[in-house]
Amino acid sequence: MSTVDPNNDAGGDELRDMVLDAAGRLFADRVGRELWQATEAGEFPRGDWDALVEMGLPRALRAEADGGAGLALADGLALAELAGHHALPLPLAETLVGNHLRAGLDGGVDDGVVTLAAADSRLQLRRVGNGWRVDGALDRIAWGRHAAYVIADGDADGAPQRVLLAADDLDWRHDASLAGEPRDSARLADAPVLAAADCPVHTPTVQHWGALLRALQAAGAMRRALALATDYANERRQFGRPIARFQAVQQQLAAMAGEVATAGTAAEAAARAIAADRDAALMIAIGKARVGEAAGRSAAIAHQVLAAMGFTQEHELQYFTRRLWSWRDEFGAEPHWQAIIGEHAIAAGGDGLWPLVSGL
Amino acid sequence: MVSFRFDPVTLPASTLALRDEVRAFLAEELAAGRFTPHRNSWGTFDAEFSRRCGERGFIGMRWPQRYGGREASALDRHVVIEEMLAAGAPVGAHWIADRQSGNNILANGSEAARASILPRIAAGECYFAIGMSEPDSGSDLASVGMRATRTDGGWRLNGTKIWTSVAHRAHYLIALARTAPPGDDRRAGLTQFIVAIDAANGVTTRPIHNLYGAHEFNEVLFEDTFVPDDMIVGEIGAGWQMVTGELAFERSGPDRILSTFQLLRQLVARLAETADARSNVAVGRLVAHLVTLRQMSWSVAGMLERGASPELEASVVKDVGTAFEQEIPEIARLLVPEQASLTRGDLYGEALAQSVLSAPCFTIRGGTREILRGIIARGLGLR
Numbered sequence: 173m174s175t176v177d178p179n180n181d182a183g184g185d186e187l188r189d190m191v192l193d194a195a196g197r198l199f200a201d202r203v204g205r206e207l208w209q210a211t212e213a214g215e216f217p218r219g220d221w222d223a224l225v226e227m228g229l230p231r232a233l234r235a236e237a238d239g240g241a242g243l244a245l246a247d248g249l250a251l252a253e254l255a256g257h258h259a260l261p262l263p264l265a266e267t268l269v270g271n272h273l274r275a276g277l278d279g280g281v282d283d284g285v286v287t288l289a290a291a292d293s294r295l296q297l298r299r300v301g302n303g304w305r306v307d308g309a310l311d312r313i314a315w316g317r318h319a320a321y322v323i324a325d326g327d328a329d330g331a332p333q334r335v336l337l338a339a340d341d342l343d344w345r346h347d348a349s350l351a352g353e354p355r356d357s358a359r360l361a362d363a364p365v366l367a368a369a370d371c372p373v374h375t376p377t378v379q380h381w382g383a384l385l386r387a388l389q390a391a392g393a394m395r396r397a398l399a400l401a402t403d404y405a406n407e408r409r410q411f412g413r414p415i416a417r418f419q420a421v422q423q424q425l426a427a428m429a430g431e432v433a434t435a436g437t438a439a440e441a442a443a444r445a446i447a448a449d450r451d452a453a454l455m456i457a458i459g460k461a462r463v464g465e466a467a468g469r470s471a472a473i474a475h476q477v478l479a480a481m482g483f484t485q486e487h488e489l490q491y492f493t494r495r496l497w498s499w500r501d502e503f504g505a506e507p508h509w510q511a512i513i514g515e516h517a518i519a520a521g522g523d524g525l526w527p528l529v530s531g532l
Numbered sequence: 533m534v535s536f537r538f539d540p541v542t543l544p545a546s547t548l549a550l551r552d553e554v555r556a557f558l559a560e561e562l563a564a565g566r567f568t569p570h571r572n573s574w575g576t577f578d579a580e581f582s583r584r585c586g587e588r589g590f591i592g593m594r595w596p597q598r599y600g601g602r603e604a605s606a607l608d609r610h611v612v613i614e615e616m617l618a619a620g621a622p623v624g625a626h627w628i629a630d631r632q633s634g635n636n637i638l639a640n641g642s643e644a645a646r647a648s649i650l651p652r653i654a655a656g657e658c659y660f661a662i663g664m665s666e667p668d669s670g671s672d673l674a675s676v677g678m679r680a681t682r683t684d685g686g687w688r689l690n691g692t693k694i695w696t697s698v699a700h701r702a703h704y705l706i707a708l709a710r711t712a713p714p715g716d717d718r719r720a721g722l723t724q725f726i727v728a729i730d731a732a733n734g735v736t737t738r739p740i741h742n743l744y745g746a747h748e749f750n751e752v753l754f755e756d757t758f759v760p761d762d763m764i765v766g767e768i769g770a771g772w773q774m775v776t777g778e779l780a781f782e783r784s785g786p787d788r789i790l791s792t793f794q795l796l797r798q799l800v801a802r803l804a805e806t807a808d809a810r811s812n813v814a815v816g817r818l819v820a821h822l823v824t825l826r827q828m829s830w831s832v833a834g835m836l837e838r839g840a841s842p843e844l845e846a847s848v849v850k851d852v853g854t855a856f857e858q859e860i861p862e863i864a865r866l867l868v869p870e871q872a873s874l875t876r877g878d879l880y881g882e883a884l885a886q887s888v889l890s891a892p893c894f895t896i897r898g899g900t901r902e903i904l905r906g907i908i909a910r911g912l913g914l915r
């Protein structure tokens with residue numbers, strides 16, 4: 173909070189608004205039941221992905237020289253929130269950040285899907301000649317079968333590394349998230365590494381980046397679930413009046429609004445922290461932990477308000493809530509991040525607690 | 533649908549410098565043994581402490597200099613009160629005057645009231661109470677029955693206020709009274725009056741002890757109490773708008789987040805040697821809540837600074853913040869196998885006891901949780 177706003181120049185704001193407006197229109201045009209069902213059936217909607225590529229969204233964080241939009245990091249990350257708000261069933265968030273991280277790995281960029289490897293996929297690196305070989309397992313990787321590249325946390329004799337791998341040749345075992353999105357696994361045995369870079373302790377790992385994306389996406393999806401639930405409450409009539417008139421319904425939705433507002437605040441604060449490179453690892457832990465808690469509560473309230481209708485495949489609420497239930501667990505569920513925050517706080521001690529909290 | 537936005541604020545260097553200044557002041561006070569940091573901060577009345585705050589310019593900070601203020605920003609004021617509460621400083625004497633009564637007088641009071649009262653508040657010498665609730669008017673505040681009748685040069689008040697915190701030690705209260713019978717609009721015909729708490733003028737204060745035996749709130753009876761015209765706050769009949777405006781100040785501050793912070797602090801200290809996976813998770817969860825709530829509260833301060841009226845956002849912060857305050861003792865007691873005690877003499881046990889015993893009031897005072905959620909629901913377009 174006490175940081176300097178990295179994006180306070182008016183030109184940057186204009187660019188951000190332009191990109192977000194255009195992306196919002198594109199998502200609204202293309203995302204809906206048809207697209208959700210197609211991706212759940214295992215199809216990769218090439219035409220829709222190409223439309224995102226054409227608009228330059230997966231590269232939005234790269235410099236103009238790399239065919240990117242040169243968007244500031246905090247602005248570009250707002251695309252993840254927006255994608256969540258539309259339940260976009262495509263690997264835009266992963267590729268957006270993947271292309272950003274690639275700039276610090278092999279420096280390359282292309283139109284392929286880049287995905288991020290989750291927590292339990294820490295890989296072992298070995299020096300071979302000038303390069304590296306890698307062993308390990310990639311576990312439940314988002315969109316793995318459709319990816320051209322995977323960026324993962326690795327380990328070279330105790331030194332944390334960030335590695336770039338080619339994903340095309342991997343033998344992916346297919347699985348899916350609760351929302352029916354691909355979550356695939358593969359084994360790596362003496363596999364080649366395209367690029368590796370030191371990832372010093374206390375700097376955000378790939379898992380941190382993934383957690384940040386899921387926090388932002390979930391904050392966006394919660395915002396939509398609240399809108400769906402309030403609209404439904406105003407339309408659905410029982411006992412001769414809209415159910416929104418019942419105080420029990422109002423009180424629940426007000427509580428949900430508090431959770432949604434809190435989640436949005438926590439996720440955006442984490443995004444600002446990584447953009448400003450200030451307390452990023454801790455702020456992402458806080459963001460993911462707080463959003464994860466809000467996700468479950470919000471989904472439960474939205475479903476209670478929509479009752480049987482919300483429990484159908486037909487109603488679109490479930491495309492948002494099933495994502496919330498997946499995203500809160502991916503890249504570390506609440507206890508994983510809470511333990512890290514708690515260790516930090518307890519190490520700071522009673523007298524150090526307020527300086528810690530107020531310094532964030 | 534309204535979606536609530538809590539835009540971040542950037543603290544200017546001057547605000548950060550002020551934070552250092554407050555910290556230095558509090559460290560001095562602590563070193564001199566002038567307060568113990570484990571008490572119920574804004575429930576603790578200490579006139580000497582308030583005077584020292586006044587000397588340092590920590591009260592009425594946003595007001596014009598001619599009224600004893602320093603024309604500080606909302607952010608500057610926020611950093612001062614946040615540091616006071618985090619340190620567990622005894623700010624209870626001047627709290628209400630600084631948080632709301634003084635602002636109300638500055639915005640709506642007569643020049644005479646401003647000139648005679650505000651400088652004394654800012655000096656930490658003049659304390660206020662809130663005279664809203666009555667025996668038959670709690671959440672339904674528009675139903676207040678206190679009558680004000682016109683007389684020569686002013687008004688006469690008759691009726692009873694209740695739950696009036698610090699009335700037994702304050703110099704004034706601001707009373708909400710009926711100046712006209714309720715018509716079609718129940719909210720019309722209400723007016724706010726600045727009333728000196730003076731037995732000679734028909735004001736009687738009777739103690740009401742709270743559930744742990746402390747005398748914090750009161751019943752206040754008014755019998756033909758005279759209030760001169762220049763102690764009317766705002767237009768006759770326009771009291772309701774002022775009351776709701778005041779509540780935005782009352783609801784969003786760090787006082788709705790930090791009521792049990794001293795317990796969290798003692799808990800963290802107590803866990804230094806015994807922390808395990810379970811306590812790390814539990815403490816980490818609370819800290820994640822605190823950090824996020826703090827951002828939201830600061831964001832509301834930013835809105836106040838920009839001149840917005842964040843009534844809805846303030847209600848959200850109070851709803852989420854007070855639930856958090858109530859959770860801290862519930863979680864602490866599961867982590868440390870030590871019973872709460874006000875008398876055993878250790879800081880943890882006392883903070884736990886204080887927190888358990890005062891927790892119920894967090895979601896009552898300043899508007900109940902249900903009333904706040906009703907306000908939020910209206911903002912969502914549900915009513």
Ligand SMILES: Cc1cc2nc3c(=O)[nH]c(=O)nc-3n(C[C@H](O)[C@H](O)[C@H](O)COP(=O)(O)OP(=O)(O)OC[C@H]3O[C@@H](n4cnc5c(N)ncnc54)[C@H](O)[C@@H]3O)c2cc1C
Nearest residue numbers: 662663664665670671695696697893896897898899900902
């Ligand atoms: C420690 C403390 C200090 C206080 N200090 C002051 C003070 O200094 N000055 C002052 O004026 N007042 C003060 N109050 C009073 C406080 O403002 C009231 O307690 C509060 O407004 C609720 O009124 P009530 O207690 O009469 O409860 P009631 O209004 O009788 O409510 C009882 C219950 O019914 C619920 N309820 C009521 N109406 C509705 C509704 N429409 N919809 C749903 N639920 C409803 C409430 O949420 C509550 O749960 C203080 C209270 C406390 C606990």
